Amino acid sequence: NAGVTQTPKFQVLKTGQSMTLQCAQDMNHNSMYWYRQDPGMGLRLIYYSASEGTTDKGEVPNGYNVSRLNKREFSLRLESAAPSQTSVYFCASSARGTENTGELFFGEGSRLTVL
């Protein structure tokens, strides 16, 4: 049982390049989330999808787009990467509809460096 799987684990980009972080969960969860974790700061919500077919902005959505491809998969896209987007990105899922009602299960993280 893999849980939440993120790819890639590491990525280095140049400013202006684009890339997509992939996330898949095998727990049949309805809700999925993307967070970023920066030194000295708590995790911050970028985007979430309460259910298949819906997506909503979180606390820090600027510079990102998301796609809920199906119930299992939720991708995060950086269209034009900036050094401020250097961070560790975590995907999470929960059985219920909002992040504060259900237990969150996190992936292992994707470490992104933008030069």
Next chain:
Amino acid sequence: KNQVEQSPQSLIILEGKNCTLQCNYTVSPFSNLRWYKQDTGRGPVSLTIMTFSENTKSNGRYTATLDADTKQSSLHITASQLSDSASYICVVSEGGATNKLIFGTGTLLAVQP
């Protein structure tokens, strides 16, 4: 502004000793409080989730307490092991219309042999 503050920032203890990590919050309205363990280079893993009516909750050698009146929580680790070395993150859930989680910055615990 709703905030979650954790102390200490970092802590070093010897294997076998106990320790207590603190979490103070100003989040209102309050829905629940969670503790997560995050190993270096890994994602956070849930230890406990407590609603405001729960004072104490245990998960093996981890015991979380909650005082909703003073808006304080603690995580007590008993008989520490080397594998307890990690960051421990306190997370408070806002109630009401916002339905969001507010993450603390974590306490980095190092257990030494």
